[in-house]
Amino acid sequence: MNGPSAREFRHDGLFYRSDDELVAAAAPFLRDGLAASETVVVVCAEPRASALVDALPGDGGDLLVLRPTELYRRTATTIAALQKLAERELANGRPGVRVMGEIDFGDDPEGKAEWSAYEAVINAAFAHVPMLWTVCAFNTRDLPEEVISAATQTHPHLLTATTRTPNPSYLEPAQFLRRSAAGGPGWLPPTPPDIDIPSLxxxxxxxxxxLGALEHTGLDIETRHHLVFAANEVATNAFDHGRPPVRVRLWCTPSRVICTVTDSGDGFDDRLAGYTRIGEARATAAAGLWTARQLVDHLDAARTGQGFTVRMILRSSGST
Amino acid sequence: MALVTAEPSWPVHFLHLYATDTERLSTSSAWLRRGLQLGERVVWSEPSDLPGGRSVASVLEEGGVDVVAARAAGRLVQLPPAEFYPPGSQVTIVDQALADGFPAVRIAADGDTASRTLSPAAFVESERMVEVLCRTRPMSYMCQYERSLTVGSRLDQISEIHPQGLRERRGQVYASGDVVELAGEFDMSNEDVLGAALRAASGAASGASGNRSVALEIGLSRVTFLSRGACRVLVLATEPLRMAGGVVRLAGPQPHVEAALRVLELGNVPHMQLVVKEP
Structure with a gap:
């Protein structure tokens, strides 16, 4: 399976203007997978999911249909889930895994940027996951320009009803992320933090x-502990790999909780760090970062005037 | 916060790792005071040149114990290190207390002084003798060591001769046969302690089992925080036992600890099972 003949990770963009166009391009991809006894997953909202199932022979056979909210909840957990799915199915003897998905980018600019970054990151995160083939569908009539523009730069290949061709606009993940990264002023709230521990x-x-500061937020107890766990991992990294003092700040706003951990070291410039699932026995900074990413809605890092800052965001329920 | 924290029963022979002298005194005094309440003879030894002049006796006094009266009645006995640590002296101390009519004896010792006073072999022998005494006499024994000096191979050695467990500032590990109970928080400050205690406990459980495969239960219900590093320690410290065909059950974690174990997929580690209480 992992020998020289193994298919490398494939990640195609499928741009469509009508449901018929989507079905015409996606159905052969799904049909070929089912015919080869691969695990085939469709992650798509109705009515398009049913249209795709109807286009397949019989009742779709072993096709697994998921709603977008079942897979695309948080970028880091989606990556972990897909990697785990591929590893499990291949270990169970399936020759390959195909996923056709349509992300709900939502209305929030931060969410759109986050999922566009996800599209770039998986090219690196899954580089060593063989026999996984994902096709991401984009409705060019309805999706905003910035999402379409990002999608044209994050998919190495383009899939249509008749062709699969290399994408001339594709950018390497790190390059895409550097171009699209937020940063600079406004990265942190302008208000004084609810907690400021200058030297942890x-x-x-x-x-x-x-935990004390989050008691009066609307976050449920489980989510509060998620942030505590994530912040603990990031601070552990700061003590182990950064330079003291380690500063911790926390802002609780009506729509989100933002926690930053800043150390005085140089940090890292790897925007892809902490996205690849790592076994429990590995003790690396990336392993701590991976764990933190699983538990918060957003995590990013930047060199700032004060040192190296990792920022974690939890959105309050109801906000996107 | 649903953080449990009923105190598990303290084992009869255990290690206390203290970070500060205040912590050393408060822990030993509380433990010894409990012995006085139970009518036990309470014995301890500490150096005379203590920083700040504070001693177990002064802290007991501050806690309301009439030290003079307790000493006069033979309930409270302080011995100089030269009388306390030589091999064989512990047997004499315990047997004398029992002959004097006390139902049990409670002893707090300064392990760093013992290891400085005795040769390495005599030190290990003395600790092993205490372990045997604790199993054969009505007594309990707390060995206190300074945390900053108890690291690396020394931590492993000290943990191995205290297989019933240890407590330190944040966490406790108590072992009995095939069951290890953890309590408190485990993070970067005490992951090494957790590892040493678990290796000692799983080694003792494997040693006692002969050729039988061991099913080691690690009770987590009193754990309020477990870092990723500590989860990793649960895997690595039990690896020899699991590789030998044994099974490790991580039992009864609180929901937020369970969430961490699930994110890190500890239930998928070979020969490791996550056992969760029914809601």
Whole structure:
């Protein structure tokens, strides 16, 4: 399976203007997968999911249909879920895994940027996951220009009803992320933080401080503990790999909780760090970052005037 | 916050790792005071040149114990290190207390002084003797070591001779046969302690089992935080036991700890099972 003949990870963009056009391009991809006994997954909203199923022989056979919210909840968990799916199915003897998905980019600019970044990141995160083939569908009539523009730069190949061709507009993931990264002024809220620990004595102090501050937010207890766990991992990285002092700040706004951990070191410039699932026995900074990414809605990092800052965001329920 | 924290029963022979002298005194005094309440003879030894002049006796006094009266009645006994640590002295101390009519004996010792006073072999022998005494006499024994000096191979060695467990500032690990109970928080500050205690406990459980495969239960219901590094320690410290065909059950984690274990997929580690309480 992983020998020289193994198919490398494929990630195609499918741009369509009508449901018929989507079905014409996607159905052969799905049909070929089913015929080869591959695991085939469609992650698509109605009525397009039913239109695709109807276009397949019989009742779709072993096709697995998921609603977008079942897979595309948080970028880092989606990556982990797809990687796990591919590993599990191949271990169970399937010759390959095909996923046709349509992300709900939502209305929030931050969410759109986050999912566009996801499209770039998976090219690197899945580079070593053989026999996984994902096709991402984009409705060019309805989706905003910035989403379409990003999609044309994040898919190495383009799929139509008749062709699969290399995408001349494709950018390497790191290049795409550097171009699209937010940063500079406005990266942090302008208001004073609810917590500001200028020099963290140890990670226990951070956990107590965060839990106390989150008590009066609308976040449920499970989500509060997720942030505590994520912040603990990021602060552990700061102590282990950065330079003291380690500063922790937390803002609780009506729509989100933002937590930053800043150390005085140089940090890293790898915008792809912490996206690839790592076994539990590995002790690396990336492993801590991967864990943190699983538990918050957004995590990014930048060199700032004060040092190296990792920012974690949890959105309050109801906000996107 | 649903953070449980009923105190598990303290084992009869255990290690206390203290970060500060205040912590050393408060922990030993609380433990010894409990012995006085139970009518036990309470014995301890500490150096005379203590920083700040504070001693177990002064902290007991501050806690309301009439130290003079307790000493006069033989309920409270402080011995100089030269009388306390030599091999064989522990047997004499315990047997004398029992002969004097006390139902049990409670002893707090400074392990760093013991290891400085005795040769390495005599030190290990003395600790092993205490372990045997604790199993054969009505007694309990707390060995206190300074945390900053107890790291690396020394931490492993000290943990191995205290297989019933340890407590430190944030976390506790108590072992009995095939069951290890964890309590408190485990993070970058004490992952090494967790690892050493688990290796000692799983080694003791494997050693006691002969050729039988061990099913080691690690009770997590009193754990309030487990970092990724600590989860990793659960995997690595039990690897020899699992590779030998044994099974490790991670039992009863609180929901937020369970969430961490699930994110890190500890239930998928070979020969490791996650056992969750029914809601």
């Amino acid at each position: 004595a140890d990670v226990g102090q951070l956990r107590g401080g965060i």
